[in-house]
């Protein structure tokens with residue numbers, strides 16, 4: 001955000017609209033199939049509207065209500081299904097080209113994971129169910145054409161019942177946690193990755209590029225977390241698994257310059273009720289757990305290519 005000096009102070013400002021929710025249906029008359037997305041859009045405009053802050057003059061303000069209406073108008077104008085990234089780019093292009101006052105637009109979209117339902121093995125024409133993990137995107141576009149684009153997934157709930165442990169950590173007078181090579185591992189992954197494209201021209205032209213990348217990154221994250229179906233892969237810590245997941249994404253996708261992963265450690269506590277009368281009933285054997293979500297561990301890290309601009 002660019003700062004200006006106002007009355008001897010450094011001043012920075014932006015304004016926008018949050019949580020503009022829109023659902024869009026496209027109907028293909030050739031086969032009767034409907035396509036559906038649900039988006040939650042957030043907009044910030046960096047614009048030359050100092051007068052509204054310091055001189056009570058709103059003549060340079062794009063009203064946030066106008067921004068909200070624009071989302072619905074542009075959604076209507078899109079005649080074909082499009083990715084959240086493409087819609088964010090379209091909005092950002094609009095705001096930076098339509099208003100002379102706007103120098104940069106920041107558009108964030110959260111897409112709900114609606115996916116087509118299958119009934120008796122057949123794809124349903126107009127039925128959808130909610131999957132897990134929200135698709136996120138953020139587009140920052142300047143009037144000059146300079147672009148930053150990132151995508152992500154939020155709340156991808158994953159659990160494995162074995163092949164996880166935690167040993168060798170610092171032990172001191174505050175430490176109670178036993179070391180283990182056998183525990184549950186449960187998390188809800190939030191991953192955001194930055195694409196290396198720096199202008200609109202450098203974005204691949206295929207209409208499904210960003211959804212294909214999203215699905216492929218999601219798959220790499222899952223495959224790395226779980227390992228092969230029969231044997232899995234041992235996780236010595238959330239930290240180690242997180243790093244392997246981040247590295248697999250950077251190694252697999254050359255269009256991605258950096259990734260941030262946040263993985264809460266959602267503890268499943270062993271249920272161990274001492275009962276001297278009947279010890280066999282209560283002995284914990286990696287079977288009965290108390291699921292908890294608070295307090296929980298929180299592990300996060302970013303991995304970038306050395307020359308990437310994060």
Ligand SMILES: O=c1[nH]c(=O)c2[nH]c(=O)[nH]c2[nH]1
Pocket residue numbers: 165166177236237238239265297
């Ligand atoms: O994988 C883990 N990482 C930690 O940092 C940690 N801390 C803790 O109590 N349990 C775990 N598990």
